[in-house]
Amino acid sequence: MPRSIKLSDGKSIPAIGWGNGTGGLFGNHDPAITSGVEALKAGIYHIDTAEGYKTEQATFEAIKQAGVKREDVWITTKNISPDREVIRSNVLERIEKLGSKPDLLLIHFPTVPQQGTTGQFWTILEELVHDGTLEGVSLGVSNFRPQDLEDVFKVATIKPVVNQLEYHPYVLEHLQPVLDLGEKHGIITESYGLLTPLLRHPTGGPIKSVLEKIAKRISGETGKEIDLASVLTLWAIQKNVVVVTSSRNPVNLKKISEIDSLPELSQDEIREIEEAGRKVHFRHYKMHMTKDYPNPELPEDL
Numbered sequence: 001m002p003r004s005i006k007l008s009d010g011k012s013i014p015a016i017g018w019g020n021g022t023g024g025l026f027g028n029h030d031p032a033i034t035s036g037v038e039a040l041k042a043g044i045y046h047i048d049t050a051e052g053y054k055t056e057q058a059t060f061e062a063i064k065q066a067g068v069k070r071e072d073v074w075i076t077t078k079n080i081s082p083d084r085e086v087i088r089s090n091v092l093e094r095i096e097k098l099g100s101k102p103d104l105l106l107i108h109f110p111t112v113p114q115q116g117t118t119g120q121f122w123t124i125l126e127e128l129v130h131d132g133t134l135e136g137v138s139l140g141v142s143n144f145r146p147q148d149l150e151d152v153f154k155v156a157t158i159k160p161v162v163n164q165l166e167y168h169p170y171v172l173e174h175l176q177p178v179l180d181l182g183e184k185h186g187i188i189t190e191s192y193g194l195l196t197p198l199l200r201h202p203t204g205g206p207i208k209s210v211l212e213k214i215a216k217r218i219s220g221e222t223g224k225e226i227d228l229a230s231v232l233t234l235w236a237i238q239k240n241v242v243v244v245t246s247s248r249n250p251v252n253l254k255k256i257s258e259i260d261s262l263p264e265l266s267q268d269e270i271r272e273i274e275e276a277g278r279k280v281h282f283r284h285y286k287m288h289m290t291k292d293y294p295n296p297e298l299p300e301d302l
């Protein structure tokens, strides 16, 4: 059984998901179907899509073409309707494109609701749960800063189950307040951009040598070539963080599907990754994340 993480509403989400919003899949119907089929065939039964990616219909097609039962796949989508009056029709459109209700619906950004209306937006989503439209669907948020979460907590009778964020060791210092607040309210962090230290940081920074040492240890124990991306993913899921990654490469998809069966990191190894990670600050997806939520005073590299 693939590893899963328990949400505060009682449901369990597969700990590793495959997203069709990056890597050339954004807005690309046919490639999103082909890669989605490959991800499912590799055994990754968790797809992260969004209204904004224009890949919800491709998600439905991929599940159909892979011959997988809908109920065996976890689907997260996100909405970007800015207007309270059309939230209901927007949600119905998500369900129509996906061919079924999603398992999890997120407000994609705190900037989706018009300024000052986040609480009202959340209340409308709750009403849709109560009237049956979103019955059985978990509700969450994405890219929410502490102040955005507080806007929801002021009104929520159903708390968000997740906050999906750019999450990796080089944003830990910056995210600490939002992670602490989330933990206090039982919110699970979902990570996107996890591989930023390896793929987008100019040198790999101070965690690189730590990950290399751990990869060598696990490779020696398993007799398999374990790469740094797998070590970083293990680190995140051991912290009870859901990882949403992506790939169009069958070799990497196979690696992602095998992470579950790798030996765990020790507490010392986890601590070493974080101590090194907290020495720098490096973010790839900037958006609104530093607005009224300042960056830590750290260099981007040592």
Ligand SMILES: NC(=O)c1ccc[n+]([C@@H]2O[C@H](COP(=O)([O-])OP(=O)(O)OC[C@H]3O[C@@H](n4cnc5c(N)ncnc54)[C@H](OP(=O)(O)O)[C@@H]3O)[C@@H](O)[C@H]2O)c1
Binding pocket: 018, 019, 020, 021, 022, 023, 048, 049, 108, 142, 143, 164, 165, 191, 192, 193, 194, 195, 196, 199, 227, 229, 230, 244, 245, 246, 247, 248, 249, 252, 253, 255, 285
């Ligand atoms: N909520 C939001 O605002 C938000 C924002 C961004 C992303 N997301 C979601 O998160 C998903 C993933 O985002 P991301 O692309 O930033 O995630 P990521 O995990 O940081 O990077 C994914 C990239 O890593 C490469 N990769 C995968 N396994 C690898 C390995 N073992 N070694 C080397 N490279 C490897 C893949 O390229 P190959 O094809 O070459 O394997 C892929 O393009 C998106 O598709 C989307 O669903 C959400």
